[in-house]
Amino acid sequence: MALRKAVAYSKRYTRPFTRFSKVKSKSYIKTVPQKKLVKMKMGKLKLYEQGQLPFVVKLISKEPAQLRDNAIEAARQYINNKLEKFAKDQFYIEVRIAPHHILRENKMLTGAGSDRMQTGMQLSFGKTMGRAALIAAEQEIFIVAANTEKNAKLAQTLLQKVKAKLPCATRIAILKLN
Numbered sequence: 001m002a003l004r005k006a007v008a009y010s011k012r013y014t015r016p017f018t019r020f021s022k023v024k025s026k027s028y029i030k031t032v033p034q035k036k037l038v039k040m041k042m043g044k045l046k047l048y049e050q051g052q053l054p055f056v057v058k059l060i061s062k063e064p065a066q067l068r069d070n071a072i073e074a075a076r077q078y079i080n081n082k083l084e085k086f087a088k089d090q091f092y093i094e095v096r097i098a099p100h101h102i103l104r105e106n107k108m109l110t111g112a113g114s115d116r117m118q119t120g121m122q123l124s125f126g127k128t129m130g131r132a133a134l135i136a137a138e139q140e141i142f143i144v145a146a147n148t149e150k151n152a153k154l155a156q157t158l159l160q161k162v163k164a165k166l167p168c169a170t171r172i173a174i175l176k177l178n
Contacts, residue, residue: 003070003130004105019125026125029102033128036069037099042080043092043145053092053145055152056175059159061135065168069099069131072141075162079144082158083151090147091155096140099131141170 021027047053076095083091104126135141142162144155156172163170 003068029104029128031128032102033130035099035131036073037076037095038073039076040095040098041093042076043083044089045092047090047147048092048145051177053090053147054177055146055149055155056177057144057146057152057155057159058140058173058175059142059162060171060173061137061139061141062169062171064137065135065166066101067097067099067133067135067141067166067168068103069133071165071167072097072099072133075142075165078162078165079142079155079158083144083155086154087146087151091151092143092145094143096143097133097135099133101132101134102128103130103132105129135168141166 019027044053072095076093079093083093105128106126142159144159146152146155152174156174159172163172
């Protein structure tokens with residue numbers, strides 16, 4: 001079954017709903033969905049730590065939002081593939097957010113007689129179906145470090161294209177460290 005649209009989930013940045021029950025085992029989520037975000041850091045970490053990658057391009061959120069892990073992974077793969085192809089291992093990418101928030105779905109039956117078979121929204125806690133990262137305003141989402149100005153411009157254009165994959169308003173900041 002396909003993923004529900006992100007509009008089906010709250011876009012507000014609030015504390016996730018927690019169910020409190022008299023039966024303790026019903027008060028928490030028993031199974032956690034697998035992570036879709038494979039890597040958090042890619043490229044030449046040692047060059048970045050040594051300061052040999054002076055150009056840093058950051059993707060920063062303008063508003064609080066909820067980013068699903070598959071959107072973060074799609075953006076990460078796109079940036080990594082293009083930089084590996086054109087920057088020739090002279091870059092570093094870091095995903096600065098982690099999807100810890102668990103999304104739940106209250107599945108509903110459809111068809112004749114389904115109203116007699118389920119309770120609807122009464123006691124609806126939902127089954128786990130994915131993860132998301134809750135991000136605040138002005139929080140860094142991606143950091144891309146490069147060795148030359150040309151690679152920094154490439155990183156900037158890649159982050160500009162990645163903005164369409166993310167459900168929040170973002171901005172790009174370019175820094176020169178040295």
